[in-house]
Amino acid sequence: MTVPTLLALAAGLGLLIAGGESLVRGAASLARTIGMSSLMVGLIVVSFATSAPELAVSTGAVVAGYPGLAVGNVVGSNIANVLLVLGVSALCVPLLVRSQIVRTDIPVMVALSVGVLLLALDGTVGPGDGVLLFAALLAYVAVSVVVAHRRRNTVAAREDDGAARGAGSRVRRVLADALFVAVGAALLVVGARLLVTAAGDIAAALGVSDLVIGLTVVAVGTSLPELVTCVVAVVRGERDIAVGNIVGSNVFNIGFVLGVTAIVAPQGVSVEPSAIRFDLPIMIAVALVLLPVAFTGSVVTRWEGALLVAFYAAYLTYLVLATTEHEAFKSFAAAMLWFAVPITALWLLVMATHELRVRRRRRRDGPPALDPADPGG
Template identity: 55%
Template sequence: GASLLVTVLALDGSISTVEGGLLFGLIVAYVAWTVRAARREGPEVVAENEEAIDTEALARTPLAMQLGFIVAGLVGLVVGARWLVSAASTVAADLGASELVIGLTVVAIGTSMPELATSIVAVLRGQRDIAVGNVVGSNLFNLLSVLGAAALAAPGGIHVPEAARTFDLPVMTAVAVACLPVFFDGYVLKRWEGAVFFAYYAAYLTYLVLDATDHAAVDPFRLAMAAFVLPLTVLTLVVVGRRAWVSHRAAPRR
């Protein structure tokens, strides 16, 4: 829903201040709903959450030290963000690539590394709900909060490049739609499905690099994706979606 909304709002070439306020308001409403839903959880879920968090270690840490960690983290975040933007602009100028491509590759991968590490550690510890929540929550936060706040802060809103409107945002929306039948298939993301998503991201990065450098292989690569990969993807999603629907219909109702 958030991916489709951002794609539609960007069709006119910008995210206006009013639209940024709408996005930011949606994330506030979503967080409020999530907190309210969490308070209605049963004792089993609460106990599971407490087990995942080392509450004893937190209790032994003085409040002043915890506040100091928060302040230090915020300061480091601001300084690091300034360095990241400056370095990304320099890399874009040196490579002759657009800032959009650098943002979609270097900056996006760099800022997603903490999320990747968190999800992997959570999965290895058996806390799969944390891994899924981390990915879904971060995507919603980036689309609604980060983009919304940036549109509110920028005079006149944010300009959305044509390349993003015609390719990157539709790809993002298509990936979000592709996740639906996979997640409904027993609410389990299998290894081969994860490998498929990873391969598609690698193909997406490859296309960005080929297109940014005007490589001769960009047209054959685009043709191969359109003629073979995309039809196979649609066929796979249809099969998985139908299997999930049949399983859902066959499941006993309470």
């Protein structure tokens, strides 16, 4: 473990913090300037920017002749985004979840996750499959933009004619905000690469195998931009950006990163049988977990965040034990399969059922009599 490695580690962390601050500041201001909600900016602008490290790693793997790494990168990052990034963000501040996320965006993420598994059943995500994934992403973005545009027009219709005189300054603000977003994204990419490289060197110095490094450091490292961006967002009070960034990043990772990589790779992206049997189903299960978690009161609470982080720790432990063929692997796998996962699934089902009953009761009884004007009644 050398001094340059430690310096690279510190520099990477510093760039990630600065990039997250710049990206959130620019995105939040951009949302206000163009009349688009913070949620939509998080789903589209921020999620695209924070998916840049995954794109860099995946396309670099294709160029280097290792297209199969792209699948592990995307799947590992999507799992880390939900379990680690969302979990840590919720531990900082409970996250409010808009109904649009529950009704539309999370189901889109689940559908794309299932789609990847179906496309990979033959062992390859080919160029044609990549086109399908990329087309699905374009359709998702187009619909999101149209919906946001209609809402913006509704707000704009209430403004007076004098607003046109501020058009010049508005354009300048948009350009300045876009510059903040671009600079933030660039800092996140450079910081993530520095941090991943340094962490890999440290892990190698400690005698950890290359496979374990790839399963852990690369997946976590390429999710660091999402983690830093979400933590900065919740600290600054932009919780819509945090939730939108996580869901949007997972959608972009599948549709854009994996889709483009499959198109670029002449023979497509190969998928290992172990990924089809274990990692891809885990990615789908993690995406499905978000539905009941977000549905219970439309809030991701601190205890739910702690549960997500605990599951990510368990997932990493499973990978390490399986890779090293440790003697404790069978006992750990049996405990997860027959105890932890069923109990958690049952608890989430009970919570979701309870929330459904509460909402039905509210619709049946109507708004509270003491506060009939309350819009949330």
